[in-house]
Amino acid sequence: MNKKILFGLLALTLMTVLFSACRVIDANSIPKNVTAHMGAATFIQTQVEVPKGQKLDLVDDVSAGHVIKNGTWKGSKADETKxxxxxxxxxxxxGNDKISVGPFNTAGTFQLYCTIHGGMNLTVVVK
Ligand SMILES: [Cu+2]
Structure with missing residues (x-):
């Protein structure tokens, strides 16, 4: 009789531990990457701020393709300085895709550009 009660208590304790261990995580509480959106031939915002250590999501909202690299357009010339x-x-x-770049582990100002579209620059400020 006593053994049964003891076993019951033990099982209850175990279940309490297990249930509290798998708490529900709200998807909204997970920090999301900063996003930079792209149109047909431009970045929608030309500057984004990324917290140090985080990644940046580049989002292509249209069917046009882009090739994003380190560097910047200086007039009609591409400067590939990293x-x-x-x-x-x-x-x-x-087209219509998303790629995460980074993480940006160093504070500073970084340039990204599209090799296809002249003048398509993005400034990433990492703080
Ligand atoms: Cu482009």
Whole structure:
């Protein structure tokens, strides 16, 4: 009789521990990456701020493709300079897709550009 009660208590304790261990995580509480959206031949916002250590989601909202790399358009010339501390970025978009770049682990200002579309620049400020 006593053994049965003891076993019951033990099972109850075990179940309490198990249930409290698998608490529900609200999807909205998970930090999301900062996003930079792309149109047909431009970045929708030309500057984004990324918290240090986080990634950046590049989102192609249209059917046009893009090739995003480190560097910037200076007039009609592409300057492929990669700043010190910048993550390697070389992402090919085929349209209506999303690629995460980074993480950006160094504070500073970093330039990204599209090799296909002249003047398509994005400034990433990492703080
Ligand atoms: Cu482009």
């Amino acid at each position: 700043e010190q501390g910048a993550p390697d970025v070389n992402s090919t978009f085929t």
